[in-house]
Amino acid sequence: xxxxxxxxxxxxxxxxxxxxxxxxxxxxxxxxxxxxxxxxxxxxxxxxxxxxxxxxxxxxxxxxxxxxxxxxxxxxxxxxxxxxxxxxxxxxxxxxxxxxxxxxxxxxxxxxxxxxxxxxxxxxxxxxxxxxxxxxxxxxxxxxxxxxxxxxxxxxxxxxxxxxxxxxxxxxxxxxxxxxxxxxxxxxxxxxxxxxxxxxxxxxxxxxxxxxxxxxxxxxxxxxxxxxxxxxxxxxxxxxxxxxxxxxxxxxxxxxxxxxxxxxxxxxxxxxxxxxxxxxxxxxxxxxxxxxxxxxxxxxxxxxxxxxxxxxxxxxxxxxxxxxxxxxxxxxxxxxxxxxxxxxxxxxxxxxxxxxxxxxxxxxxxxxxxxxxxxxxxxxxxxxxxxxxxxxxxxxxxxxxxxxxxxxxxxxxxxxxxxxxxxxxxxxxxxxxxxxxxxxxxxxxxxxxxxxxxxxxxxxxxxxxx
Amino acid sequence: xxxxxxxxxxxxxxxxxxxxxxxxxxxxxxxxxxxxxxxxxxxxxxxxxxxxxxxxxxxxxxxxxxxxxxxxxxxxxxxxxxxxxxxxxxxxxxxxxxxxxxxxxxxxxxxxxxxxxxxxxxxxxxxxxxxxxxxxxxxxxxxxxxxxxxxxxxxxxxxxxxxxxxxxxxxxxxxxxxxxxxxxxxxxxxxxxxxxxxxxxxxxxxxxxxxxxxxxxxxxxxxxxxxxxxxxxxxxxxxxxxxxxxxxxxxxxxxxxxxxxxxxxxxxxxxxxxxxxxxxxxxxxxxxxxxxxxxxxxxxxxxxxxx
Numbered sequence: 001x002x003x004x005x006x007x008x009x010x011x012x013x014x015x016x017x018x019x020x021x022x023x024x025x026x027x028x029x030x031x032x033x034x035x036x037x038x039x040x041x042x043x044x045x046x047x048x049x050x051x052x053x054x055x056x057x058x059x060x061x062x063x064x065x066x067x068x069x070x071x072x073x074x075x076x077x078x079x080x081x082x083x084x085x086x087x088x089x090x091x092x093x094x095x096x097x098x099x100x101x102x103x104x105x106x107x108x109x110x111x112x113x114x115x116x117x118x119x120x121x122x123x124x125x126x127x128x129x130x131x132x133x134x135x136x137x138x139x140x141x142x143x144x145x146x147x148x149x150x151x152x153x154x155x156x157x158x159x160x161x162x163x164x165x166x167x168x169x170x171x172x173x174x175x176x177x178x179x180x181x182x183x184x185x186x187x188x189x190x191x192x193x194x195x196x197x198x199x200x201x202x203x204x205x206x207x208x209x210x211x212x213x214x215x216x217x218x219x220x221x222x223x224x225x226x227x228x229x230x231x232x233x234x235x236x237x238x239x240x241x242x243x244x245x246x247x248x249x250x251x252x253x254x255x256x257x258x259x260x261x262x263x264x265x266x267x268x269x270x271x272x273x274x275x276x277x278x279x280x281x282x283x284x285x286x287x288x289x290x291x292x293x294x295x296x297x298x299x300x301x302x303x304x305x306x307x308x309x310x311x312x313x314x315x316x317x318x319x320x321x322x323x324x325x326x327x328x329x330x331x332x333x334x335x336x337x338x339x340x341x342x343x344x345x346x347x348x349x350x351x352x353x354x355x356x357x358x359x360x361x362x363x364x365x366x367x368x369x370x371x372x373x374x375x376x377x378x379x380x381x382x383x384x385x386x387x388x389x390x391x392x393x394x395x396x397x398x399x400x401x402x403x404x405x406x407x408x409x410x411x412x413x414x415x416x417x418x419x420x421x422x423x424x425x426x427x428x429x430x431x432x433x434x435x436x437x438x439x440x441x442x443x444x445x446x447x448x449x450x451x452x453x454x455x456x457x458x459x460x461x462x463x464x465x466x
Numbered sequence: 467x468x469x470x471x472x473x474x475x476x477x478x479x480x481x482x483x484x485x486x487x488x489x490x491x492x493x494x495x496x497x498x499x500x501x502x503x504x505x506x507x508x509x510x511x512x513x514x515x516x517x518x519x520x521x522x523x524x525x526x527x528x529x530x531x532x533x534x535x536x537x538x539x540x541x542x543x544x545x546x547x548x549x550x551x552x553x554x555x556x557x558x559x560x561x562x563x564x565x566x567x568x569x570x571x572x573x574x575x576x577x578x579x580x581x582x583x584x585x586x587x588x589x590x591x592x593x594x595x596x597x598x599x600x601x602x603x604x605x606x607x608x609x610x611x612x613x614x615x616x617x618x619x620x621x622x623x624x625x626x627x628x629x630x631x632x633x634x635x636x637x638x639x640x641x642x643x644x645x646x647x648x649x650x651x652x653x654x655x656x657x658x659x660x661x662x663x664x665x666x667x668x669x670x671x672x673x674x675x676x677x678x679x680x681x682x683x684x685x686x687x688x689x690x691x692x693x694x695x696x697x698x699x700x701x702x703x704x705x706x707x708x709x710x711x712x713x714x715x716x717x718x719x720x721x722x723x724x725x726x727x728x729x730x731x732x733x734x735x736x737x738x739x740x741x742x743x744x745x746x747x748x749x750x751x752x753x754x755x756x757x758x759x760x761x762x763x764x765x766x767x768x769x770x771x772x773x
Contacts, residue, residue, distance in 0.1 A: 105739060112519045139518040280609075281631065283717060287608045338763045423518050427739060434719045441631050452724065455541070459735045462742055463516040463523065 024071060057123050057350030060095045063111055063130035065102040069341060072182065075247035075375060077361055077370050093354060098127075108136065115145045118348050121362050128349040129358065132179060132342040134169045135426035140344060141170050142423060146178040147345040152356040154180070162381045165416035179344035180363040181371065184381045185305040186413035187242070188405070189332030190293070190313075192230075192321055195300045196328060199228045205408075209330040212301070215243075215269050218333050222278035228298045234292045235282040236440060237268035237433055238303050242404045244429060245336035250420045251428040257454050257466040259432075260420075267436055267446070274440040283439050293320050305338045306379045306409060309399050326402035329408045386410055427460040482723045499698045509533070509747030520545070524744070532748035533572070541724070542607075542749075548720075549728040552712065553705025555641035560649045561697070566651075568656035569682060585657075588650035599647065600714035603639055604630075636721035640712050644705075652697055659693030660686060699761050706757050709734065729753055 034312060064070070073080050073095075074088070081089045086453045100110045111130060132140055140146050145170055147161075159167065159177075170179035193203040199221070200211055211221040222232035233239060243266035243420040249258055273279040282288040292299025293314040302308070309315070315322035343363070345355045361368055369380040373389060378385065389395050392405035397405050422428075435453035438444040444452070454466040509532055513524035525767050536542055567588070571581050591599070606613050607629040614626035629635035663686065687694075707732035712720065720727025729749065736746040 108519055108739075112515070115520065116522070136518060139520060141656075143517075143520055145520065282609075287605060288610050291610050425517065437631075438718075438723050441722065443633070456735070459732075459742075460739045461516070461518065462740050462745070463512050 002066075006387075010310060010392065011154075014240065020115050054228075055139075056093075056353060057126075057128070058093055059124040060093050060128045060351050060354055061098060061124075061126065062089070062095065063098045063100070063107075063114070063127055064341075065100060065107040065131065067099070069131055069343075070097055070099075072362060072372065072376070073358070076371055090354065092241050093351065099292075103388075108139075111140075115140075115346065116345065118145065121348075123350045127346040128351045129355050130344055130346055132170070132344055134337070134340055134342070135429070136423070137179065137342055138172075138421050138423040138425070140170045141178040145347050146172075147347050147349070148176040148178060149175070149180060149345070151360065152345055152352055152359070154356060154359060154364075158360060161292045161366070161383050162204045162363065163383060163413050163416075165337060165413065165418050166340065166342075166381050168418040169340075169421060170344065179342040180359050181340050181342045181381050182362045182369065183340045184379045184386070184409075184413055185307065185337045185340040186379070186409045186416065187303055187305045187332075188329050188408045188412055189301050189303055190309055191301040191328045191330065192299065193326050193328045193401070195225070195228070195230045195298070199225050199230060199300065203328055205330045208328060209332075212330070212332055213331050215265065219269050219272055222273055223276070225300045226276065226278055230298045231280065231292070232273060232300050233302065234289050234297070234299045235280045235284065236266075237282070237284050237289075238271055238279075239270070240266055240429070240433055241338055242303055242332065242334050242336040245416060245418070246334045247420050250422040252422050252424045252461075252464060255464060257428070257457055257464055259450070263432065266293050267439070270436070271440055275442075281440050290314070293322065295319070295321060295326070301332075303332060303336070303338075306377070306405070307339065310377050310397075314401070315399055322399045325398050327399050327401075329400055329403075329405045331408055331411050335412035337413070337416055337418075340364075379406075386413075424457070424461055424464070428457055431456045431460070441442060476503050505747045505750050507747075508743045509751050511744050511747075513744045514742035516740070519739055519741065528744070533752070534746045536745065536748050536752060541727075542729075542752075544724070545727050545729050545732050548724075548726060549708055549730075552637060552640050552644070552708055552726065552728065553702065555637060556644035556648070557701055557705065558700075559641075560645045560652055560701075563645075563649045564652035564656050564697075565687075567653045568660050569686060571653070571659050572660040585650075585654065588653060590650070591646045592612055592648065594647075596643075596647065596710040597714050599643060601709050603643060604715060604717075607635075607639060630716070631722055632720050633725045636712075636716060636726045639715060640708075640726055641717070643711050644708070648701070648704075652701070655697055656690065656693060659690045663689045671723050691768060695765060698768070702760055702764060703757055706753065706760070 007137075060070075070088075074082055077090070079090055080095070083089055083094075083212035086097045086099065088097070098110075100107045102108070111127075114121075114127055130140075134221075159180065162180070163186075165183060165186075166181045168176050170181075171177050189208075191203075191208050196203040196208050200207055210217075211224075212218045218232070225232045243262050245261045249260045251258060251260075270279070274281055280288065291297035292302065302313070304312075309322060309327060313322045313327075314320035317323060321327055343359055345352065345359070349355055363369075363381060366382055366385050369382045370385050370389075372378050372380050373385070386406060387410060389405065390410050393404065395404050395406070396402045431453050435449045435456065438452070439446055440451035458464055458466065508525075510527065510529060511525035512528045512531070513526070515521060516523045570576060570578060571585065605611055608614070609626045609628050614623070615625040618626055625679075627635070629639060667685050667689075668681060671685055676684070707730055708728045712726045712728055713734070715721075715730055716726055716729070720731055730753075733746050733749050736742045736749065
């Protein structure tokens with residue numbers, strides 16, 4: 001009996017260790033609860049850095065999630081010297097790169113923890129500059145942790161040539177611009193030329209545009225595509241971004257989850273596409289999604305910005321459509337953007353003038369920006385430069401069989417209106433697509449799917465209701 | 467005087483015992499016991515990050531509110547059901563296979579060749595990280611993946627089957643992966659138990675004319691009970707904590723209609739963006755109690771019929 005009791009005790013003790021996996025996290029909530037006070041402190045002193053200290057800091061801390069920005073600074077910022085993989089030098093200031101990958105929210109978790117401790121950190125440990133993506137930009141922009149670029153000394157005249165949507169994304173609720181980007185990522189519709197001939201009888205951009213000019217026409221064309229043996233697009237998730245960039249209300253209104261009409265239009269159209277076999281429901285980046293990069297995948301079109309087709313659509317692989325220059329480009333049903341990186345100055349930085357100069361050089365200096373287009377195939381955030389290049393016959397793209405695609409991107413860029421972003425976009429967009437998949441595949445009815453969506457959003461953002 | 471010195475020596479030996487225990491106790495207390503109690507403590511507070519992670523809410527004392535909202539959520543039971551189902555689907559074939567292999571490997575009269583080699587081979591899947599293993603399966607079982615093209619080319623299927631969009635497809639894959647990863651480990655444990663059984667018993671049974679089926683069920687199984695209990699309880703605990711395989715296989719979504727969503731995946735959602743330590747703590751405590759209770763049931767069930 002005694003032995004049994006002992007065995008039982010041991011069993012329970014083993015079972016107890018299972019809590020450890022869960023337990024170690026709550027333990028450090030200890031630390032994260034301290035920033036409550038520091039939080040309010042930094043709120044009280046967000047503008048303390050406005051008056052640049054006479055002597056600026058000797059360490060510039062930059063937080064980002066990959067090598068891209070570092071490469072841009074290394075290649076294009078005058079006077080930057082490489083020291084090693086994570087260190088550089090500008091004049092006598094040491095540049096420290098803190099690179100955390102964005103997988104599983106790791107970048108934001110790390111950034112949040114550091115920002116919450118920003119007020120108490122030593123001057124050389126404070127974040128000076130950090131990078132943001134559009135999906136969650138407002139989470140940082142609408143807080144005192146980011147600096148108004150006007151306070152850095154950047155004027156409206158400096159940024160007049162940028163695309164307006166790139167400024168909308170980082171404009172806070174009071175109208176202050178809190179960040180700048182050197183990239184523009186307007187998207188366009190890429191169509192498989194052979195498919196266009198099979199379906200529409202012509203691969204001319206104007207003919208294709210007429211067949212995809214709005215969403216109802218797009219869905220109607222999908223039937224023809226199926227008749228010709230093609231899928232209209234690889235997955236309904238391809239079109240999601242185009243709809244969600246053209247909403248007329250925010251995801252969250254007065255603390256309640258709100259679903260915009262254009263998002264519901266996506267649900268409606270996508271259901272038709274899936275039910276009739278015009279498109280799949282694969283996740284973006286999955287193997288099934290990218291099947292259409294090759295002719296055997298039998299996909300009519302993809303939606304994306306320049307970087308998608310230049311870097312992600314199997315260009316260079318044997319047999320890929322991109323390698324053979326078999327893609328065409330047109331504007332598509334609605335304008336949209338995808339991706340882009342914004343630079344934001346952290347409140348409390350001890351290097352404001354250096355941060356200002358980095359922003360000015362990389363996002364407003366036309367010569368440097370043209371260099372970036374030429375050297376890195378980026379679409380830069382400078383209207384005159386891009387328009388010039390769009391009309392430049394010598395610039396052409398081999399994925400499109402030698403045409404200059406920039407005019408199609410430029411046309412989309414001007415029409416993007418992003419006044420309806422919210423800090424909750426990333427989580428809402430992700431959960432919405434996840435939940436709707438069950439509806440599209442017929443596993444759940446619409447109400448159940450919407451319920452699942454709302455429930456999972458509240459797990460991510462406990463302060464919301466529905 | 468002399469005696470005193472002797473006693474001193476005895477005491478100092480005891481002292482060494484305690485000194486050797488220190489590293490374990492320190493590690494155990496810091497990394498297990500304190501977090502354990504902190505989890506329980508945290509579960510009584512409203513404590514999360516709002517606005518996607520930058521605004522701290524709480525900690526505010528809310529008593530058992532986290533528990534009541536947890537229990538009010540019908541999905542909790544659904545996820546618990548999923549977790550148990552996924553575990554059973556993987557465990558039943560696992561224990562059957564392991565018993566069979568263990569019996570064969572430990573039976574000297576079969577004179578099996580290369581047992582050492584096969585023991586290594588069946589253990590190998592366990593050496594691969596579960597996450598890497600699931601990523602491999604995601605690619606293997608994609609609609610345009612190799613498994614589908616083999617099945618279609620062999621005319622077993624007329625069109626590719628979308629495993630990831632099928633409720634039982636996903637559950638089957640999760641269970642299958644858990645089976646593959648753990649049957650080698652279980653086989654080795656059971657074999658160790660079987661080798662510890664006195665061979666005289668087998669010889670006596672054979673002399674008495676017992677068939678091999680009778681020997682297995684009348685001798686091997688009853689004498690293997692302590693090991694079986696151990697295997698079942700550790701596997702149950704592991705099963706309730708199932709996370710990495712379904713998380714990666716379903717890309718965090720839990721499969722169609724969340725039918726392969728496990729409790730730890732829910733926990734992971736709570737401590738994801740919102741770092742909701744209150745709710746996550748409450749869920750951990752519930753899981754702790756469930757595990758304790760189920761372990762007790764398994765233990766009782768297996769020891770009752772001993773006499």
